[in-house]
Amino acid sequence: MIYEPSDDSLLLEEYVKKYAKGKSVLDVGSGSGILAEAAVCNKAGSVLASDINPEAVALIKSKGIPAIKSNLFEKIKSKFDLIIFNPPYLPRDSREPKSSQLVTTGGKGGDEIILRFLKQARSHIKNNGIILILLSSLTPRKRILKLLAEIGFKHKVVGSRKVFMESLEVWEIKHNNQ
Numbered sequence: 523m524i525y526e527p528s529d530d531s532l533l534l535e536e537y538v539k540k541y542a543k544g545k546s547v548l549d550v551g552s553g554s555g556i557l558a559e560a561a562v563c564n565k566a567g568s569v570l571a572s573d574i575n576p577e578a579v580a581l582i583k584s585k586g587i588p589a590i591k592s593n594l595f596e597k598i599k600s601k602f603d604l605i606i607f608n609p610p611y612l613p614r615d616s617r618e619p620k621s622s623q624l625v626t627t628g629g630k631g632g633d634e635i636i637l638r639f640l641k642q643a644r645s646h647i648k649n650n651g652i653i654l655i656l657l658s659s660l661t662p663r664k665r666i667l668k669l670l671a672e673i674g675f676k677h678k679v680v681g682s683r684k685v686f687m688e689s690l691e692v693w694e695i696k697h698n699n700q
């Protein structure tokens with residue numbers, strides 16, 4: 523199943539448009555490629571999309587955007603100015619079909635994929651680079667904030683929107699020394 527762009531995609535897209543110009547951009551969990559396309563259209567220096575789902579990778583490549591099948595950063599070699607991620611962030615609900623859990627569920631608590639992403643992202647972000655990530659009020663924050671402090675990163679909420687059951691936030695994450 524390829525994730526149909528939704529409120530979370532559209533909110534993050536607004537910020538990708540603002541941040542992408544001239545940057546080398548990696549879009550993790552690219553899905554339909556909506557965010558990678560926004561980076562291309564807003565004059566990013568280069569754009570690479572990645573997803574664990576081969577169907578999504580094929581779709582993005584068919585749009586002429588370089589894409590790679592990768593479990594988070596497993597197959598990613600380089601460093602980027604801007605890494606973007608609209609992650610699966612919901613706590614697991616066993617009633618949800620497995621196919622849609624892959625695009626929505628961040629693990630038992632909902633924060634597990636984000637924690638793995640952040641641990642790996644620090645080796646792939648340039649010194650003055652930026653991570654833009656989408657978080658929901660349904661995603662537990664405690665372990666994310668602890669990890670950011672441990673790995674020497676800080677965050678700022680740059681955008682937010684209330685939707686039906688949750689509120690969404692875009693976080694800008696950078697090295698502490700920036």
Ligand SMILES: C[S@@+](CC[C@H](N)C(=O)[O-])C[C@H]1O[C@@H](n2cnc3c(N)ncnc32)[C@H](O)[C@@H]1O
Pocket residue numbers: 524525526527528530531550551552553554555556557572573574575578592593594608609610624625626635
């Ligand atoms: C919420 S969707 C976001 C899709 C798209 N970026 C958007 O904003 O509409 C999450 C995406 O992450 C992908 N994904 C889930 N687990 C992943 C992993 N471990 N590594 C890479 N991508 C993953 C899913 O296949 C899905 O395309």
